[in-house]
Amino acid sequence: MISNFNEDKPIYIQVREQIEDQIINNQLKANDQAPSTNQLVNYFKINHATVSKGINQLVEEEILYKKRGIGMFVAEGAREKLLEKRRKSFIEDYIVTLVQEANKLEITNEEILTYIKKVKGSK
Incomplete structure (x- = not known):
């Protein structure tokens, strides 16, 4: 887990997103035990209420x-729900903003796809 929090987003959301990321990345799978609230409080050194939220x-x-x-566990189908939500x-x-800006700049769909393939291929 990452303990550096971004000041632009509430900490409880960042804690939540880190658990979501572990599920999406298959670090936590269906029926696996998730870190307890106390474990997260001790790890991040943050308020119990923040983690609980x-x-x-x-x-x-x-x-x-x-x-x-016993604790918290990952639900069946959690990864699929999270992938759908994140998509x-x-x-x-991102996509809506990209298309709107491309339209302003008169960038064609083909050019957008070329740029995306170029960027994705370079990573």
């Missing part, structure tokens, strides 16, 4: 589930 959002979205007295967000946050 991020964890509770994942529970509400059925990404994690609680086993009373929608990617389109809204």
